[in-house]
Amino acid sequence: MANAVENTPVPLCVLISGRGSNLRAIGEAVAAGRLRAVIRLVVSNRADAAGLEWSRGQGIETLALPHQDYPSVEAYDEALVQALKARGVRLVCLAGFMRILGPVFCKAFPQAVLNVHPSLLPSFPGAAAQAEALAHGVKVSGVTVHFVTPELDAGPIIMQAAVPVRDDDTYETLSTRILVEEHRVYPEAIQRIIAGGWRVDGRRVVTNPVSET
Numbered sequence: 045m046a047n048a049v050e051n052t053p054v055p056l057c058v059l060i061s062g063r064g065s066n067l068r069a070i071g072e073a074v075a076a077g078r079l080r081a082v083i084r085l086v087v088s089n090r091a092d093a094a095g096l097e098w099s100r101g102q103g104i105e106t107l108a109l110p111h112q113d114y115p116s117v118e119a120y121d122e123a124l125v126q127a128l129k130a131r132g133v134r135l136v137c138l139a140g141f142m143r144i145l146g147p148v149f150c151k152a153f154p155q156a157v158l159n160v161h162p163s164l165l166p167s168f169p170g171a172a173a174q175a176e177a178l179a180h181g182v183k184v185s186g187v188t189v190h191f192v193t194p195e196l197d198a199g200p201i202i203m204q205a206a207v208p209v210r211d212d213d214t215y216e217t218l219s220t221r222i223l224v225e226e227h228r229v230y231p232e233a234i235q236r237i238i239a240g241g242w243r244v245d246g247r248r249v250v251t252n253p254v255s256e257t
């Protein structure tokens with residue numbers, strides 16, 4: 045993603061595996077003018093993902109790309125890159141996409157692949173973040189939006205928000221409160237990246253100093 049001010053809506057692809065509530069939050073932010081982007085394509089590795097149905101209802105192009113059809117992560121990445129480049133996609137947002145993307149994909153979209161994760165990374169990476177937070181007994185969990193790198197849930201952090209863990213929380217109640225924050229933070233983080241004026245300094249995503257002219 046070119047780190048420059050964008051004047052035209054940025055073509056996004058959202059990758060999902062299921063429900064797609066973060067996808068809807070992104071769509072609502074676009075519709076409300078809070079996100080200067082257009083959802084060009086929604087891809088799911090599962091053909092039965094509910095988010096695909098929602099996308100079709102919105103007139104958004106969808107693509108089911110079942111991972112079982114590909115012999116390796118590299119082959120899957122290549123197919124995905126080809127589909128996205130053919131549609132002029134510039135920014136890729138993972139929203140509950142439960143597959144690893146490898147170096148082939150990450151290199152094709154440098155600093156242009158984002159993910160939302162339901163914990164305060166680096167605590168509790170992986171697919172069971174809320175359950176692991178409860179099992180560990182942390183008092184605060186939350187949401188992280190980060191750049192995607194080939195290492196699982198380990199890329200530079202763009203935004204985080206904390207969610208307190210209550211004594212009577214269950215997996216469902218904690219996940220629901222975290223999800224509310226995901227829907228608030230993810231579109232805002234995407235817009236920050238689109239707006240430009242940032243750089244990645246080591247592991248840190250920092251705002252560029254305002255140049256004096």
Ligand code: GAR
Binds near residue numbers: 062064066141170
């Ligand atoms: C969200 O909670 C998202 O953070 C999580 O899956 C859920 C998808 O919900 N992603 C991960 O755990 C990735 N490691 P959604 O389909 O309703 O957006």
